[in-house]
Amino acid sequence: MIQIVQMEPGAYRYLKQHGNYADGTMLSLSFYNTQEKPSPAVDGVVQKDLASFEIHILDREKYSDKRAFFLFQNGDNTAGMIPKGNACIDCHEKDAEYDGTFVQFYPVLRDRLLPEGL
Structure with missing residues (x-):
């Protein structure tokens, strides 16, 4: 997948x-499927269709965990908050x-x- 923030x-x-x-602050993360043999031909892979997107809201006052994630799939116009303990949220907290x-x-x-610029 190609991800765009x-x-x-x-x-x-x-x-x-x-x-x-x-x-x-709201961050939008779009997940695109890839097209490996586009026409016209180009090197690498390019975006195909949108698979899903996520909204990540950072708000220390509104959310007890300082943040909330909302995952929109299959063309949905609304999404519920992803519950704590989800693998994506755990990864954000850990990595x-x-x-x-x-x-x-x-x-x-x-x-x-980042201090060292990694």
Whole structure:
């Protein structure tokens, strides 16, 4: 799958200025299936159809765990909050390098937020 993370521009400006996420920051993660033999032919793989997407909300006041995840699948317009104990949430808590987010995979954020820049 190809994964694309997006952040609302105002939240990104706040992050750059303050070095932390503002309460209410929303990250969108889109999961795309891949197409290995596109036409016209290109090197590598390209996006095919959208498989699902997730909204990750960081809000220390609203959520007891400081964050909430909502997974939208199959063209759904609404989604319930993913319960704690889910493998995705456990991975964010265990392996994400910055405040439950995987900035280690994104050079612009990694170099700004992580002490060694990994």
